[in-house]
Amino acid sequence: xxxxxxxxxxxxxxxxxxxxxxxILVMALLAxxxxxxxxxxxxxxLVWFDALANNKRLLTAGWNSVWIxxxxxxxxxxxxxxxxxxxxxxxxxxxxxxxxxxxxxIAIPWLVIGTAMLVxxxxxxxxxxxxxxxxxxxxxxxxxxxxxxxARLNDYPKALEEAAATLGATPWQVFRRVSVPIxxxxxVAASLFAxxxxxxxxxxxxxxxxxxxxxxPVEIYTSIRKGFTPEINAISTIIIAVSMGLMLIVARFYRxxxxxxxxx
Amino acid sequence: MTPTTRTRWAILGxxxxxxxxxxxxxxxxxxxxxxxxxxxxxxxxxxxASFTLANYQAYFSKSFYWPxxxxxxxxxxxxxxxxxxxxxxxxxxxxKRVKGRWREAIFLLIVLPFWSNALVRVFSWTMVLRSNxxxxxxxxxxxxxxxxxxxxxxxxxxxxGLVHSYLPYMIxxxxxxxxxxxxxxxEAGRSLGANRFTTFYRVILPLSLPGIVSxxxxxxxxxxxxxxxxxxxxxxxxxxxxxxxEEQFTVTANWPLGAAxxxxxxAIVLVIFxxxxxxxxxxxxxA
Amino acid sequence: MSEVAVIGAVKxxxxxxxxxxxxxxxxxxxxxxxxxxSGSGKTTLLRAIAGFIDMDAGxxxxxxxxxxxxxxxxxxxxxxxxxxxxxxxxxxxENIAFGxxxxxxxxxxxxxxxxxxxxxxxxxxxxxxxxxxxxxxxxQRVALARALVTRPQVxxxxxxLSALDKHLRQEMQVELRRIQRQIGITTxxxxxxxxxxxxxxxxxxxxxxxxxVQAGAPREVYERPVNRFAAGFLGEANFLQGKVVEVAxxxxxxELASGGQILVPATGLxxxxxxxxxxxxxxxxxxxxxxxxxxxxxRILGKVSAAIFSGSSLTYRVAAGDQTVIVFEQNKSRAPLAxxxxxxxxWPVADNVVVAP
Numbered sequence: 001x002x003x004x005x006x007x008x009x010x011x012x013x014x015x016x017x018x019x020x021x022x023x024i025l026v027m028a029l030l031a032x033x034x035x036x037x038x039x040x041x042x043x044x045x046l047v048w049f050d051a052l053a054n055n056k057r058l059l060t061a062g063w064n065s066v067w068i069x070x071x072x073x074x075x076x077x078x079x080x081x082x083x084x085x086x087x088x089x090x091x092x093x094x095x096x097x098x099x100x101x102x103x104x105x106i107a108i109p110w111l112v113i114g115t116a117m118l119v120x121x122x123x124x125x126x127x128x129x130x131x132x133x134x135x136x137x138x139x140x141x142x143x144x145x146x147x148x149x150x151a152r153l154n155d156y157p158k159a160l161e162e163a164a165a166t167l168g169a170t171p172w173q174v175f176r177r178v179s180v181p182i183x184x185x186x187x188v189a190a191s192l193f194a195x196x197x198x199x200x201x202x203x204x205x206x207x208x209x210x211x212x213x214x215x216x217p218v219e220i221y222t223s224i225r226k227g228f229t230p231e232i233n234a235i236s237t238i239i240i241a242v243s244m245g246l247m248l249i250v251a252r253f254y255r256x257x258x259x260x261x262x263x264x
Numbered sequence: 265m266t267p268t269t270r271t272r273w274a275i276l277g278x279x280x281x282x283x284x285x286x287x288x289x290x291x292x293x294x295x296x297x298x299x300x301x302x303x304x305x306x307x308x309x310x311x312x313a314s315f316t317l318a319n320y321q322a323y324f325s326k327s328f329y330w331p332x333x334x335x336x337x338x339x340x341x342x343x344x345x346x347x348x349x350x351x352x353x354x355x356x357x358x359x360k361r362v363k364g365r366w367r368e369a370i371f372l373l374i375v376l377p378f379w380s381n382a383l384v385r386v387f388s389w390t391m392v393l394r395s396n397x398x399x400x401x402x403x404x405x406x407x408x409x410x411x412x413x414x415x416x417x418x419x420x421x422x423x424x425g426l427v428h429s430y431l432p433y434m435i436x437x438x439x440x441x442x443x444x445x446x447x448x449x450x451e452a453g454r455s456l457g458a459n460r461f462t463t464f465y466r467v468i469l470p471l472s473l474p475g476i477v478s479x480x481x482x483x484x485x486x487x488x489x490x491x492x493x494x495x496x497x498x499x500x501x502x503x504x505x506x507x508x509x510e511e512q513f514t515v516t517a518n519w520p521l522g523a524a525x526x527x528x529x530x531a532i533v534l535v536i537f538x539x540x541x542x543x544x545x546x547x548x549x550x551a
Numbered sequence: 552m553s554e555v556a557v558i559g560a561v562k563x564x565x566x567x568x569x570x571x572x573x574x575x576x577x578x579x580x581x582x583x584x585x586x587x588x589s590g591s592g593k594t595t596l597l598r599a600i601a602g603f604i605d606m607d608a609g610x611x612x613x614x615x616x617x618x619x620x621x622x623x624x625x626x627x628x629x630x631x632x633x634x635x636x637x638x639x640x641x642x643x644x645e646n647i648a649f650g651x652x653x654x655x656x657x658x659x660x661x662x663x664x665x666x667x668x669x670x671x672x673x674x675x676x677x678x679x680x681x682x683x684x685x686x687x688x689x690x691q692r693v694a695l696a697r698a699l700v701t702r703p704q705v706x707x708x709x710x711x712l713s714a715l716d717k718h719l720r721q722e723m724q725v726e727l728r729r730i731q732r733q734i735g736i737t738t739x740x741x742x743x744x745x746x747x748x749x750x751x752x753x754x755x756x757x758x759x760x761x762x763x764v765q766a767g768a769p770r771e772v773y774e775r776p777v778n779r780f781a782a783g784f785l786g787e788a789n790f791l792q793g794k795v796v797e798v799a800x801x802x803x804x805x806e807l808a809s810g811g812q813i814l815v816p817a818t819g820l821x822x823x824x825x826x827x828x829x830x831x832x833x834x835x836x837x838x839x840x841x842x843x844x845x846x847x848x849x850r851i852l853g854k855v856s857a858a859i860f861s862g863s864s865l866t867y868r869v870a871a872g873d874q875t876v877i878v879f880e881q882n883k884s885r886a887p888l889a890x891x892x893x894x895x896x897x898w899p900v901a902d903n904v905v906v907a908p
Contacts, residue, residue: 010362016351024377111490135285164653167697169624202381202383220383240381247376
C-alpha cells in the first residue's frame with residue numbers, strides 16, 4: 001500500500017513536470033526540424049538557426065535586449081543592494097512604509113504599470129525608446145534585488161560587523177573584509193534575477209518601444225502576430241536555454257524554498 | 265557632525281537612489297495616469313483638455329465592457345482554481361513525501377520555467393495545441409480517423425497556457441507553507457484519533473492556507489490583467505479587459521479611456537487583495 | 552592589563568532609561584559579572600564600553616583615559632558575542648588572525664600568535680576548519696581566542712555561554728576561568744544565569760531599571776542583599792514582613808504579619824519600625840513537629856503543602872499561617888516528609904537579613 005502510494009506520488013510529480021516542459025521541448029525540437037510547417041517526420045537541421053543569423057531585425061532586437069539587461073543588472077543591483085543594506089543594518093522611522101512601497105511594482109499588473117509609464121514618459125518629455133525601457137526595467141527589478149539581498153543580510157547578524165570593529169577593523173575594512181564577502185552570494189543571485197527580469201520582460205517594453213526599436217520579446221510578439229516563421233522557434237529556444245541556465249546558476253548561490261541543509 | 269546625523273545621511277544616501285527611481289517610474293506615472301483618466305482628450309491631441317468623468321461613465325454605461333470584465337475575472341478564477349488543483353498536491357508531495365536530493369532537484373525543475381520567458385512559453389503552446397500539433401498527432405495515431413483536434417484559439421487554450429505560466433507560483437507558495445508545518449503536528453493530529461483525511465482537512469489545510477492564498481493572489485492579479493496570452497492562444501475568442509486596455513493605447517489611441525479602464529482593473533485587483541488580506545494577516549503571512 | 556572605570560553613565564532611548572547614572576570600577580585583572588533581568592541595562596553598559604552605543608553622559612576610563620568618544624576599532628578591546636559572531640567565510644585560523652591582519656602585524660608573527668592562541672584554547676589542529684564545521688563549544692573557544700589574540704586591555708563577554716547545553720556550559724565555565732586567570736585580563740561579562748555569575752566572578756553587580764542595585768563579591772551579595780530585588784533576583788528568598796516589638800542588645804524582636812516572632816540583628820532598628828526580612832531557603836532546618844511543639848522566636852510551626860524531590864535535594868513549600876515558606880533540604884538519610892505533615896522550622900538569627908523593600 002505504502003509503496004503503491006509512493007509510486008503514485010512519483011508518477012504525479014512526473015506528470016506535472018511533463019506538463020511544464022512538454023511545450024518547451026516541442027518548440028525546441030521544431031527549432032531543429034527541417035520542415036517549416038511542423039511537418040513530421042522529424043528531420044534534424046540547423047536551417048532555422050542559419051536563417052536567424054541572417055535576420056537583422058531579430059539580431060538587433062536581441063542585442064538591444066542583452067544591453068538593456070546588462071545595464072539594468074548593473075543599476076538595479078547597485079541601487080537595490082544599497083537600499084537592502086540600509087534596511088538590514090539600520091532601524092529608522094518610515095522603514096516599514098518604504099518596504100511596503102516595494103510591493104506595488106510587483107503586485108500591480110504590468111499592463112497598468114506599462115501604460116502608466118507610457119503616459120508619464122510622454123507627458124514629461126522622456127519619451128519612448130531604449131532609455132525609457134531601461135528606466136522601467138530597473139523599477140521592476142529593484143524590489144527583487146532588495147528582497148534577495150535583504151534575505152541574505154538577515155541570515156547574518158549585525159554582530160559579525162561589530163565583532164570585526166572590536167578586533168580593530170576600520171569601517172572600510174569591516175565593509176571590504178566582512179560585509180562584502182558575506183553579501184556576495186546574495187548580490188550575485190540578485191543580479192542574475194535582475195538580468196532575467198529584464199531579459200524576459202515583455203509588457204513594459206511593448207508599451208515603451210517606439211516603432212522600429214524593439215527588444216527581443218517585443219520583436220517575437222510582433223512576428224507571432226504578423227505570421228509565424230520557424231526562426232522564432234530557434235530564437236525562443238536560445239532564450240529559454242539562456243534564462244534557464246541563468247537560473248541554474250542562481251540556484252547554486254541562493255537556496256529556494258527556505259530549506260537549508262545542515263552542513264551549509 | 266554627530267553620529268546620529270551621520271547615520272541619517274547614511275540611510276538617506278543608501279535608500280534615496282532606489283526610491284527616487286521608483287518614484288519616477290512607478291508612483292509618478294500612476295499618478296499621471298490617474299489624472300489622465302479624468303481628462304476628456306488624449307495628450308496626443310494638441311488641444312487643451314478639461315476634466316470629465318466621461319471615461320468612467322463609458323465603462324459603466326456601455327454593455328460592451330461588462331462581458332470583457334466578466335471574462336477577465338472568470339479567467340482569473342479558472343486559472344487560479346486549476347493551479348490550485350494541480351499545484352497543491354504537487355507541493356504536498358514535494359514537501360512531505362519526497363526527501364533529500366530528489367526534492368531539491370524536482371523543486372528546481374518546477375521553479376525553473378517560471379523564470380524563463382513567459383511570452384515564449386505561451387507561444388510554445390501554439391505548436392502543441394494547433395491542428396496537426398503534438399496533441400492532434402498523438403490522438404490521430406492512437407485513434408486513426410478521429411476528428412481533427414484543434415484547440416488553438418479557444419477558451420481552453422487560453423486557460424491551459426495561463427495555468428502553465430502560473431502553476432509554479434502556486435507550487436512555490438504552497439510548498440513553503442507546507443514545508444513549515446512541523447511533522448509532529450501531523451503526528452499529534454493522528455495520535456488524537458484523526459484519520460488521514462481528517463488530519464489533512466483539520467490540520468494541514470488550515471495551516472497551509474496562507475500559502476494557498478498568497479499563491480492565489482500572485483496568480484489572479486496578473487491573469488486578470490493579461491492581454492498577450494489571450495491574444496496569442498485565444499485569437500479573437502475571449503477578449504479580455506486587458507486586451508481592450510492595450511488597444512486603447514496602441515490602436516485607437518484613446519488614452520484617457522485606457523487610463524480609466526486601467527484604474528478599474530486596478531480597483532478590481534485591490535478588492536481582491538482586500539478580500540484575501542485578512543486571511544494572510546491572520547495566519548501571520550505563512551512564508 | 553587595565554583598570555576600567557565607568558563614571559556617571561547615562562543612556563536614554565526616548566522615554567526609556569537604559570542607563571540611569573551608573574558608576575562602577577572594574578579592577579585590574581578582575582572577573583566581573585553584570586547580572587540583571589533583560590532590559591535592566593547590563594547589556595547596554597557592556598555595549599557602551601565596547602563603543603557600540605554613544606552615551607548621553609558619562610565617562611569610560613581605561614587606566615585613567617576616557618575612551619567614551621573613541622570609535623570602536625580604536626579602543627583595543629576584545630569581545631565575545633552571544634552567538635560568537637565567527638566570520639562564516641573565514642577558517643578558524645583566519646578568524647583568529649583577523650584582528651592582527653587588520654593591524655598589519657607581520658605574517659610570521661601572526662602565524663606564531665595564532666598558534667599560541669589555539670594552544671591556549673586547546674584547539675590546535677582545527678586551524679583549517681570553517682566555523683560551521685565546529686561544535687558549539689569549539690566555536691566558543693575560537694571566539695575567545697580571536698578576542699584575546701590582539702592582547703586587548705579589556706575582555707567583554709556578552710552572555711558567552713548561553714548558547715551551550717548545560718554540561719558543556721559547566722565545562723566552558725572552568726575553561727573560561729582558567730584562561731582568564733592565566734592571562735590575567737580584566738574581564739566584564741553579562742549573563743542572566745545567576746549561578747554562572749556566582750561561579751565565575753570575583754565581583755558581581757546586579758542591575759535593575761538602568762541602575763546598579765548592588766555590587767560586591769558574590770558571597771557578600773548573596774548573603775547580604777541590600778533590598779528585596781537583589782535578594783529575589785540572586786537565588787531564592789523567603790520574605791517575611793513584620794514590625795519591631797522590642798530591641799534588646801544586638802537583637803531586635805519582630806512580630807511577623809503572618810504570626811510568630813523572629814529575632815533579627817538590631818542594627819539601625821527601633822521599636823515600631825516596619826521590617827522586611829529576607830531568608831534563604833537553605834538556611835532553614837525542617838523537622839517533623841513533635842506533639843508538644845511550642846512556638847519560639849525563629850521557630851515556626853507549619854504544614855507541608857508540597858514536597859518536590861529533585862535528586863540531591865528536596866524543596867518543601869510549608870504553609871505557616873498565610874505565609875508560604877520555601878525550604879531547601881539536602882537529601883540525607885531521612886525519608887522525605889509527606890505532604891500534609893506538621894513540621895517545625897527553625898534557623899539561626901544571623902540568617903535573618905533585613906532588606907530595604
